[in-house]
Amino acid sequence: MSKYDVAVIGSGPGGYVAAIRCAQLGMKTALIEKYSSLGGTCLNVGCIPSKALLDSSHHYDDAVKHFEEHGIEIPGEVKVNLEKMIERKLSVVNQTVDGIKFLMNKNNIDVFEGVGSFKDETHINIKKSDGETEVLEAKNSIIATGSKPANLPFIKLDKEKIITSTEALELKEIPEHLIVIGGGVIGLELGQVYMRLGAKVSVVEYMDSIIPTMDAALAKELTRSLKKQGMKFYVSHQVNSVERNGDEVVVKAKDKKDKEVEFKGDYCLVSVGRKPYTEGLNAEAAGVKIDDRGRVEVNARLQTSAKNIYAIGDVIKGPMLAHKASEEGTLVAEVIAGQKPHIDYNLIPGVVYTWPEVAAVGKTEEQLKEEGVKYKEGKFPMRALGRSRASGDIDGMVKILSDEATDEVLGVHMIGARVADLIAEAVTAMEFRASAEDISRMSHAHPTYAEAVKEAALAATDNRPIHS
Structure with a gap:
């Protein structure tokens, strides 16, 4: 049985940073990841691929709408090659993931591929894709299993026409009309990608403004700017039905006057936030408490109810941000090493x-x-x-x-x-x-x-x- 000072479960921006910092501080470190690709949601189906598509679509939008005013003339019609755009996105992802592999090797971190679950406070089972199970022993463990797209209970995601952000990064065609449920960060970013490429985009938001957690002045200005670009907004609308009829998706909602409004499109992106991912972790076997929202309970030192197990990133309270997870990964590594780091969450x-x-x-x-x-x-x-x-x-x-x-x-x-x-x-x-x-x-x-x-x-x- 392999023995480690620290085992990190999850290789996203929280997990891999925690592993690197632990190794830098002289701890023998293991990183456990259930997928063959390191980097978690952020690198594979989140931050990095979405920014690649945002940049590609921005170039196209500039070529179509703004090059001429800069004195740049392009003979013939400017066309979108969506397949090539997706291919470039994948290349960016692969380069970034390869960079994480390099950092693991550089810092002598042992990487285990498989689903990690607690056997007890100091032992972790790693179930591999071939069905075999390996057990390792760790003095300390860090839970960094991240999050997954949330859904509304009455929506059936078919991942073809009624999709999450994961599928939106891999579309084979540009939608004619993309209905986005949720006016938060992910919905607006992916909505703008496909709007630039020619799709009609309608954003249906339950709250009375988009990006509702940010300063109201920002929401007002962003709404004005995106409307000018062609995006449609329906705030204070409560979605109560999403159905697929062949290649058409019908979304029904009620506005603030309780009047039913119907939207018809060929794709519906459900972007209503994310939820902590702790399935299969077997946290109870290690004495780790999970709250009623599925989050791992931690104290100010990000220590769980099991004193040698910590949790960071999207599985604990606070905004689900990659850079927050990274800061927490560093903090936990330094706490385990006996240092006294801090994070100002307001900043x-x-x-x-x-x-x-x-x-x-x-x-x-x-x-x-x-x-x-x-x-x-x-x-x-x-x-x-x-x-x-x-x-x-x-x-x-x-x-x-x-x-x-x-x-x-x-x-x-x-x-x-x-x-x-x-x-x-x-x-x-x-x-x-x-x-x-x-x-x-x-x-x-x-x-x-x-x-x-x-x-x-x-x-x-x-x-x-x-x-x-």
Whole structure:
């Protein structure tokens, strides 16, 4: 029987990072993954492939709609080769997965392929695809089994016409009319991919706005921008029926006036969130408690009810974000090593990779109002930037919320070109408890999108932006 200091179950961004950090700290480490491909949902059927398709479709959209205004003429008709686009996406995924394999070898981490389940607190069964079972012993274990797409109880997913995000990444044709149930990150990103390629896209959302967990100003601006691009929105609509009739899908919902509305399309993407994946883990055998929402219960050190077993990422409470899982993987490795790391969950940024991109960190304006915090607001429109006009990306804004008394930055909310990268500036500032004035006094290169952050900080400080 193989013996390890740490066994990690799941090889996603939480699991593989935890394994690497454990190995760096001198622990003999095993990584258990049920699929032949490492990287979990993020690398295989999530973050990486969806961004590959977003980038490919963005190039096509630019070629069709914007090249001419830049003085670029393409003889003949610009066409989509969806098969080639999917093929490129797969190539990006394979390169990324191969990179994880390299890192496992580099750090001398033993990888086991099979379904990991607890025999007891210190022993893990690994059931292989050939039916054989191997057992390993681990002083400590880390549960990093991730999540899977959630569904509504009355929807039967056939994975052909009524699909999840996994199938949406592998379509053989461009939908004529894609009905998206759910106005969150995944639905909007994949909806924009196929809208750019020629599909009619209708988003049906139960809440009264899209991206409902983010600042309302971002939802309003993103709605306006995506509507301009052709996406249709039906908020405050409760879906109560999804049926397939041959090649047609019929979705029925009730609006806020309780009136039934019917949508007909050739594909329906069910994008109503994700749920923790703990099936087959046999957690009870190790004394690990699962809550009523299927999440593994943990304390502040991410320790489960079994003192030598930890859990990270999508299987525990909090936003289901790859970078959150990675931070937690690092934290747990360092806790096991006897160190005292920390995570400020308020400073984990959230991003929507549509175009314009959306990014945020810290408190929303709605949260500050609810908490009774007195704050100042500074906003700056992207269209006022020379860099935005030069690239043609004029939609969006940056909004900074700072404490009325101390000027400490409490939240930063952005929508515009490349804000997924730009949000790191806000995270850095807030990690060091910067004031809006601190940011306003920093030199920002010209012309850049980042200048909007400085201008928003000026607006929050003394209401004195230079360019608006």
